[in-house]
Structure formats: structure tokens, C-alpha cells
Amino acid sequence: MSRSEELFKRASEVIPGGVNSPVRAFRSVGGTPRFITSAQGAHITDEDGETYLDFIGSWGPMILGHNHAGVREKVMEACMDGLSFGAPTEREVIMAEMICDMVPGMEMVRMVNSGTEAVMSAIRAARGFTGRNKIVKFAGCYHGHSDSILIKAGSGVMEGGVPDSSGVTKGCTEDTLSAVYNDLSSVEAIFDQYPDQVAAIIVEPVAANMGVVPPAEGFLEGLRKLCTRYGALLIFDEVITGFRLAAGGAQEYFGIQADLVTYGKIIGGGMPVGAYGGRKEIMSVISPLGPVYQAGTLSGNPIAMAAGIAMLTILKENPDIYRKLNEMGEYLFTGIKAILKETNAPCTLNYVGSLGNIFCTPEPVVNYETAQKSDTAEFGKYFHFMLDHHVHLGPSQFEAMFVSAAHTKEDIDHTLELIRSYFAK
Numbered sequence: 348m349s350r351s352e353e354l355f356k357r358a359s360e361v362i363p364g365g366v367n368s369p370v371r372a373f374r375s376v377g378g379t380p381r382f383i384t385s386a387q388g389a390h391i392t393d394e395d396g397e398t399y400l401d402f403i404g405s406w407g408p409m410i411l412g413h414n415h416a417g418v419r420e421k422v423m424e425a426c427m428d429g430l431s432f433g434a435p436t437e438r439e440v441i442m443a444e445m446i447c448d449m450v451p452g453m454e455m456v457r458m459v460n461s462g463t464e465a466v467m468s469a470i471r472a473a474r475g476f477t478g479r480n481k482i483v484k485f486a487g488c489y490h491g492h493s494d495s496i497l498i499k500a501g502s503g504v505m506e507g508g509v510p511d512s513s514g515v516t517k518g519c520t521e522d523t524l525s526a527v528y529n530d531l532s533s534v535e536a537i538f539d540q541y542p543d544q545v546a547a548i549i550v551e552p553v554a555a556n557m558g559v560v561p562p563a564e565g566f567l568e569g570l571r572k573l574c575t576r577y578g579a580l581l582i583f584d585e586v587i588t589g590f591r592l593a594a595g596g597a598q599e600y601f602g603i604q605a606d607l608v609t610y611g612k613i614i615g616g617g618m619p620v621g622a623y624g625g626r627k628e629i630m631s632v633i634s635p636l637g638p639v640y641q642a643g644t645l646s647g648n649p650i651a652m653a654a655g656i657a658m659l660t661i662l663k664e665n666p667d668i669y670r671k672l673n674e675m676g677e678y679l680f681t682g683i684k685a686i687l688k689e690t691n692a693p694c695t696l697n698y699v700g701s702l703g704n705i706f707c708t709p710e711p712v713v714n715y716e717t718a719q720k721s722d723t724a725e726f727g728k729y730f731h732f733m734l735d736h737h738v739h740l741g742p743s744q745f746e747a748m749f750v751s752a753a754h755t756k757e758d759i760d761h762t763l764e765l766i767r768s769y770f771a772k
């Protein structure tokens with residue numbers, strides 16, 4: 348038995364499914380998750396001493412590659428001064444100033460501890476600000492695991508084949524309306540029915556939790572217009588796209604201004620961090636300024652802020668990173684596209700910048716319904732072929748491949764060669 352198998356067996360006795368987040372458990376592809384001991388650059392090493400080329404990147408945060416010295420050193424420095432104070436610190440001010448500086452339209456930001464918390468709080472702020480109750484989300488978009496938005500969610504919810512979570516009461520989701528990604532008419536229909544009741548539309552500007560689904564031409568612009576027309580707020584959930592597509596995230600990349608934006612993943616540089624923010628006028632509803640309560644014992648934690656500041660500083664001072672990342676993404680994903688075509692593989696490839704993935708369906712994937720046409724058993728075979736050849740992909744058809752600044756052209760060429768040999772078989 349391998350060390351990973353041993354550990355997974357032990358873990359399964361004391362942790363539900365052996366993991367602290369469902370997708371890690373390999374349920375949809377079968378087999379045993381690799382227990383990781385360390386990671387460096389584009390590579391991770393498991394308990395059995397095997398090293399893999401990694402395209403998960405901790406699900407996004409490791410945009411600079413694993414264990415980046417510039418982030419690690421700042422964290423270690425901060426640790427020397429104490430782990431938490433429960434009182435304000437300069438690092439929180441610096442972090443907020445940096446976010447406001449880098450993100451278009453951002454005037455005030457509140458730090459939290461995860462993407463889930465960021466979204467939950469942003470929705471509460473939107474409801475408090477507008478005095479309205481209803482929220483529109485898109486099927487297949489994932490916004491964390493808080494009650495009100497766990498309907499037709501992506502990520503691990505999709506993988507389990509359950510559209511909705513047990514334990515979430517009808518009352519919690521009765522004000523959540525589900526629309527179809529890339530289909531403005533489905534949103535218009537909701538506004539027709541509830542013209543003055545929608546507090547906000549929340550959307551992943553590039554859907555990356557039902558596999559990667561780019562926004563169709565005009566989709567995000569259309570949402571912006573509808574929100575403005577009906578007095579609803581537009582919330583961009585940039586937990587994945589933030590600081591990835593560009594320093595200013597999807598707002599900058601697509602040139603669209605949201606009213607509230609949520610962050611997680613990259614913003615913490617690998618520490619558990621989330622954030623939400625927007626215009627002063629909206630953020631002023633948050634306690635203690637306003638009546639919308641939101642708090643956190645460890646929010647703005649000094650170690651987490653040190654990691655976040657280091658990460659954002661590197662991204663801000665090296666704008667070239669984005670050009671290179673997007674070029675590397677382009678090289679990988681157009682390479683895969685060509686292979687799929689040349690081998691007549693019954694697969695589709697979607698990508699935006701450094702995010703992309705192969706869907707095991709020949710049909711175009713533009714929303715939840717079309718993503719679900721994928722042959723997940725076929726994906727499992729592909730996944731295990733890659734893993735056997737030491738390439739670590741997200742263990743689900745519906746997770747993105749994340750390219751980092753540490754991936755070299757050689758890494759990508761090697762990956763393409765493996766993908767070619769798999770599909771040419």
C-alpha cells in the first residue's frame with residue numbers, strides 16, 4: 348500500500364470522505380488522492396516521493412507557482428511578530444489600499460477568510476443596500492457553500508450529480524433565482540416577473556466551476572445594462588478570475604464595471620483569505636458604518652495579510668506576468684485544441700487566458716446543460732493517464748486547468764506530448 352493510500356484510509360475514518368473539501372477525494376475519477384508533502388514552482392511532491400507537474404495550483408492561488416520565495420519570506424517575517432491580535436494592523440490598511448489601487452471602481456473593501464464568506468457577505472450587502480430580497484445566479488456557477496446560493500451550483504456540487512445540497516431549507520433559497528449562463532433572455536424573463544425585487548445578479552465573469560465556460564460576446568455587457576435598468580447590483584464573483592485574467596481581474600479584462608466584487612484564492616497568496624468590495628456608497632452599509640452586520644475574529648489576520656500583500660505587490664510590480672501567463676495559456680490551450688482536432692477526439696476545449704479545460708463531449712459547451720453532456724467516465728480515463736504520467740490535473744471534469752507563471756514552455760510541450768499520445772491511441 349502506498350503512503351497516500353495508507354493516509355487516505357486513516358483520513359477516511361476521521362474526516363468525512365477523507366478530505367476537507369469534496370473534490371479532493373477523487374470520487375468522480377476513482378482512485379486515491381495524492382497526499383502532498385511539499386511543492387515548488389510548477390511541481391508538487393507526494394508522500395511516496397513522486398513529483399508531479401501540477402495544473403491545480405491550489406485551485407488558483409499559486410499563480411506565481413508553488414512556494415514562491417517572495418511570498419513565503421513575508422509570511423515568515425510576519426510570524427515573528429505574532430500570529431493574531433484581534434485589533435487593527437497596518438497590514439490591513441496596506442492590503443485595502445492595494446486592492447483599491449489595482450481594481451477598477453473599488454473604493455472600499457472588507458477582508459474575510461474565504462471566498463464563501465466574501466460572496467455571502469456581498470449578497471447581504473446588496474440586499475441591505477437595495478432593500479430588495481431576490482438574487483439571480485446562473486446554473487453551474489459556484490459561489491461557495493453558503494445556504495442561499497447552493498442551488499444548481501458548480502464545482503463539487505456538480506460532480507456529485509446533486510443540483511442542490513441537503514440541509515439547505517427551502518426558505519433559505521426561495522429568494523434565489525436560477526438563470527442560464529450566456530442566455531440574457533433567461534435573465535430578462537426574471538426581471539419581467541420581478542422588476543423591482545432583484546437585489547443583485549451574481550455571476551462568475553468567466554465560469555470556471557462547470558469546467559471553463561467563457562462569457563459569450565455581449566453577455567456580461569447585457570447583464571450590466573439589465574442591472575442598471577432595473578436598479579439591481581451586478582456582483583462579479585472574481586474568486587478565480589480576480590488578479591488572474593489581469594491585475595484588475597475580469598472587470599479590467601472585459602472592460603465592464605461591476606457594483607460589488609468578491610475575491611478569494613489568489614488574494615490570499617495561499618492563506619485562507621477572501622474579500623469583497625465596491626463603491627463607498629454601497630460598502631457604507633457594512634457594520635459598523637451601516638446596518639448590515641458582518642464580522643470575523645480572524646479577518647485581516649496579519650499573516651494572511653502579509654501573504655496577500657506580497658502576492659499583490661509582485662503582481663502589481665510585474666505587469667508582464669499577465670502577458671506571459673496569458674501567452675502560456677494560449678500556447679497550451681490552442682495546442683490542445685489542435686490535438687483534439689487532429690486526432691478526431693470527441694472533445695471540446697474551452698479557455699480564457701490561463702484557465703481552460705477539456706470537456707469530453709464534441710458539442711460546444713456554453714452553459715450548465717451543455718457541460719453536463721460530458722462523458723465523465725471518459726474524463727476519468729484521461730485524468731488517470733495523465734496522473735500515471737505525473738501530470739496532476741483537477742480530479743473532475745468540471746474543474747479548470749490553472750496555468751501559473753512557473754510553468755515553462757518545456758512543461759507545456761511535455762504536457763501537450765502526453766495529451767497527444769493519449770488521444771492518438
Ligand SMILES: *Cc1c(COP(=O)(O)O)cnc(C)c1O
Binds near residue numbers: 585612
Ligand atoms: C472557490 C470559489 C468560491 C469559494 O471560495 P472558498 O474559498 O472555497 O470558500 C466562490 N466563488 C468562486 C467563483 C470560486 O471559484
